Amino acid sequence: MGVPAPSSYCLIGSVDCPNLEFEYGDADEHGAELSELYSYTENPEFTINRHCFEEDFRTQVQGRGWLELEETSQKAYIMRLLNRLEVVNREQRLKVARAILYLAQGTFGECDTEADILHWSRYNSFLLYQMGTFTAFLELLHMETDNSQACSSALRKPAISLADSTELRVLLSVMYLMVENIRLERETDPSGWRAARETFRTELSFAVHSEEPFVLLLFSMITKFCSGLAPHFPMKKVLLLLWKVVLFTLGGFEILQNLKIQKRAEFGLPPLAEDSIQVVRSMRAASPPSYTLDLGESQMAPQTSKQRGRRGRKQLLTKQDSLDIYNERDLFKNEEPPPEEEEEAGEGESTLDGELDLLERGPMVPPLPSQTPTTERVTFPKGLPWAPKVRQKDIEHFLEISRNKFIGFTLGQDTDTLVGLPRPIHESVKTLKQHKYISISDIQIKNEEELEKCPMSLGEEEVQETPCEILYQAMLYNLPQYMIALLKILLAAAPTSKAKTDSINILADVLPEEMPITVLQSMKLGIDVNRHKEIIVKSISAVLLLLLKHFKLNHIYQFEYVSQHLVFANCIPLILKFFNQNILSYITAKNSISVLDYPSCTIHDLPDLTAESLEAGDNNQFCWRNLFSCINLLRLLNKLTKWKHSRTMMLVVFKSAPILKRALKVKQAMLQLYVLKLLKIQTKYLGRQWRKSNMKTMSAIYQKVRHRMNDDWAYGNDIDARPWDFQAEECTLRANIEAFNSRRYDRPQDSEFAPVDNCLQSVLGQKLELPEDFYYSYELWLEREVFSQPICWEELLQSH
Numbered sequence: 001m002g003v004p005a006p007s008s009y010c011l012i013g014s015v016d017c018p019n020l021e022f023e024y025g026d027a028d029e030h031g032a033e034l035s036e037l038y039s040y041t042e043n044p045e046f047t048i049n050r051h052c053f054e055e056d057f058r059t060q061v062q063g064r065g066w067l068e069l070e071e072t073s074q075k076a077y078i079m080r081l082l083n084r085l086e087v088v089n090r091e092q093r094l095k096v097a098r099a100i101l102y103l104a105q106g107t108f109g110e111c112d113t114e115a116d117i118l119h120w121s122r123y124n125s126f127l128l129y130q131m132g133t134f135t136a137f138l139e140l141l142h143m144e145t146d147n148s149q150a151c152s153s154a155l156r157k158p159a160i161s162l163a164d165s166t167e168l169r170v171l172l173s174v175m176y177l178m179v180e181n182i183r184l185e186r187e188t189d190p191s192g193w194r195a196a197r198e199t200f201r202t203e204l205s206f207a208v209h210s211e212e213p214f215v216l217l218l219f220s221m222i223t224k225f226c227s228g229l230a231p232h233f234p235m236k237k238v239l240l241l242l243w244k245v246v247l248f249t250l251g252g253f254e255i256l257q258n259l260k261i262q263k264r265a266e267f268g269l270p271p272l273a274e275d276s277i278q279v280v281r282s283m284r285a286a287s288p289p290s291y292t293l294d295l296g297e298s299q300m301a302p303q304t305s306k307q308r309g310r311r312g313r314k315q316l317l318t319k320q321d322s323l324d325i326y327n328e329r330d331l332f333k334n335e336e337p338p339p340e341e342e343e344e345a346g347e348g349e350s351t352l353d354g355e356l357d358l359l360e361r362g363p364m365v366p367p368l369p370s371q372t373p374t375t376e377r378v379t380f381p382k383g384l385p386w387a388p389k390v391r392q393k394d395i396e397h398f399l400e401i402s403r404n405k406f407i408g409f410t411l412g413q414d415t416d417t418l419v420g421l422p423r424p425i426h427e428s429v430k431t432l433k434q435h436k437y438i439s440i441s442d443i444q445i446k447n448e449e450e451l452e453k454c455p456m457s458l459g460e461e462e463v464q465e466t467p468c469e470i471l472y473q474a475m476l477y478n479l480p481q482y483m484i485a486l487l488k489i490l491l492a493a494a495p496t497s498k499a500k501t502d503s504i505n506i507l508a509d510v511l512p513e514e515m516p517i518t519v520l521q522s523m524k525l526g527i528d529v530n531r532h533k534e535i536i537v538k539s540i541s542a543v544l545l546l547l548l549k550h551f552k553l554n555h556i557y558q559f560e561y562v563s564q565h566l567v568f569a570n571c572i573p574l575i576l577k578f579f580n581q582n583i584l585s586y587i588t589a590k591n592s593i594s595v596l597d598y599p600s601c602t603i604h605d606l607p608d609l610t611a612e613s614l615e616a617g618d619n620n621q622f623c624w625r626n627l628f629s630c631i632n633l634l635r636l637l638n639k640l641t642k643w644k645h646s647r648t649m650m651l652v653v654f655k656s657a658p659i660l661k662r663a664l665k666v667k668q669a670m671l672q673l674y675v676l677k678l679l680k681i682q683t684k685y686l687g688r689q690w691r692k693s694n695m696k697t698m699s700a701i702y703q704k705v706r707h708r709m710n711d712d713w714a715y716g717n718d719i720d721a722r723p724w725d726f727q728a729e730e731c732t733l734r735a736n737i738e739a740f741n742s743r744r745y746d747r748p749q750d751s752e753f754a755p756v757d758n759c760l761q762s763v764l765g766q767k768l769e770l771p772e773d774f775y776y777s778y779e780l781w782l783e784r785e786v787f788s789q790p791i792c793w794e795e796l797l798q799s800h
Contacts, residue, residue: 026252125181154232205467234509541632
């Protein structure tokens with residue numbers, strides 16, 4: 001990977017910022033995912049873990065190392081360790097847990113290279129799982145989360161540090177290493193490992209050893225932490241483990257694509273026109289807008305800014321008529337928002353801050369005119385990347401307008417009768433039908449409507465017990481609390497959030513017992529804290545996106561239930577608040593110290609850290625986790641707002657257009673695609689002046705985003721652009737969701753379809769089981785509820 005200049009290089013002229021060679025996937029490289037489990041403050045504990053293992057190992061095995069033992073001897077030693085986990089003494093139990101953690105970390109004391117450590121970490125993880133280590137640690141985790149003494153002790157402390165969560169961190173680290181190492185598939189894996197992987201996935205999905213899936217325990221830890229009852233819980237480790245368990249049990253993005261193909265075949269739908277993952281990967285980034293210059297220039301005099309704005313806008317308008325996207329240098333060059341948009345940016349920020357208590361005020365840099373354009377040209381790919389789609393609703397709407405115009409009446413949902421319509425309309429309908437796309441969601445909604453109309457004749461629906469279905473059933477009744485808790489932590493970890501007295505403390509598992517006393521220690525801790533927050537944002541964004549995508553495929557109303565609670569918890573303005581920063585500097589941030597990363601720190605002698613080495617960071621072109629987080633959050637925003645006019649209006653009300661446009665400075669095709677999608681759905685609401693001043697952005701939308709025939713997104717003439725009662729739209733959706741949840745998951749005994757016994761003798765003759773305490777208080781109940789209550793017989797007779 002190339003080594004560009006530091007991030008400041010990209011800020012001076014954003015057009016010169018190089019393309020980011022980023023490949024989006026389920027997760028980062030294996031070593032990077034393991035290293036993010038540990039904060040730099042935890043590094044001394046590697047030595048403690050090794051010491052605990054070696055001290056115990058020497059008493060059991062003489063003269064040989066762990067790597068020299070046969071597999072049977074290794075299993076026997078692990079079994080002895082697990083037996084000693086059951087001791088009452090807390091300190092002894094912690095020492096044994098640390099010895100097991102050292103095995104899961106790859107017995108780095110006997111390895112020479114980082115590759116060896118990662119190999120033995122995987123080997124030992126499979127070995128630990130086969131001996132039942134995960135089940136034993138799950139019991140310990142239950143015990144630690146219910147430890148009221150630790151919770152009350154943490155609540156009394158004025159400041160919480162690493163020492164308050166030692167046992168939990170050790171347990172969660174072992175479980176995370178096992179999940180991540182076993183989840184990783186390689187072609188060279190032996191058949192025993194593959195069988196163990198499937199068994200482990202089943203155990204985590206179907207709750208073999210407990211009454212509920214493992215994910216629910218992690219969610220309960222998150223809600224307990226957010227409620228303030230357990231401030232010492234190490235949230236970063238909990239969230240990372242939650243993400244990897246969801247990824248392992250439900251599957252990543254490629255598995256989702258395969259499941260989608262399989263489900264379409266089951267419903268008898270035609271195959272997909274293209275593989276969306278491959279299309280996005282083959283896209284090239286467009287040159288970003290160049291109107292945001294160095295931050296120092298943003299302080300220029302107001303009159304100078306206005307003069308430059310008028311001049312730039314005049315140049316833009318003179319070139320408007322001869323706009324040719326194939327002869328321009330890039331899609332955004334010389335594109336500058338007019339003064340109205342700058343004012344809207346300020347209004348949008350005040351709207352975000354004034355309407356929502358969830359968000360705090362943050363700075364917004366006003367857009368400035370671009371530099372003088374160069375004569376360099378680019379060649380655009382021929383054709384459009386996506387096959388156009390047409391919904392059944394679009395065909396019906398087109399025919400309704402055509403029939404009203406030519407024959408004066410409509411035929412409802414009939415799309416086959418074309419009598420009386422001219423030949424061009426026939427051709428148009430034929431073209432629309434050729435590109436008609438029926439989604440899985442359409443079929444599910446139709447089936448749900450039929451089940452609601454005819455519950456007796458259609459009978460009960462057969463629901464397949466998939467891991468996704470089981471997870472939804474388990475999460476259903478506490479799902480609003482889970483979503484609110486995740487968003488609270490996301491807000492606390494967002495770089496645009498300011499510290500508040502009432503906000504939750506997410507730094508409990510990164511702050512040392514003794515605060516730094518030197519400048520170098522403070523710099524190191526500052527990097528550690530920023531890295532800690534970035535990893536939290538990464539894990540939450542990935543968890544939410546995976547849940548939404550899997551629930552949408554499983555059933556559309558499961559997806560709508562989760563997304564509606566996210567919207568009610570202010571997820572949309574929260575994500576916009578996140579992007580209301582310099583995204584380019586966030587993506588190129590250097591909040592890492594490579595010599596302190598696992599596994600490097602376990603085998604190499606630690607060099608003397610200096611202020612210069614800390615500032616330099618690593619040599620990567622960008623921060624993988626931050627770019628991954630930004631794309632996930634944009635995809636999340638797209639999921640929440642797609643085909644929802646009320647939520648699209650939220651984007652408009654919160655003035656998201658200037659915020660999203662600044663994100664186009666990042667030259668990464670996938671990120672730009674989802675930004676352009678969000679801009680496309682709201683262009684009809686932004687007014688003619690905005691569209692006229694942002695023609696290059698409109699061209700980019702045309703070139704990169706999928707086309708919907710008859711979608712008048714660029715002109716604002718669509719009937720959906722009218723201000724309908726958006727509250728009614730959400731209420732209707734909520735009613736449909738509640739009907740679905742009630743029909744499928746509520747099994748009341750007194751259902752309206754249950755048979756009713758109308759025979760008085762039969763009803764009085766039924767035996768009812770009454771609780772024992774009822775017999776003791778029966779006479780008291782009679783006296784209080786029957787004898788002492790006056791009955792007015794006249795009113796009773798009149799009421800009947």
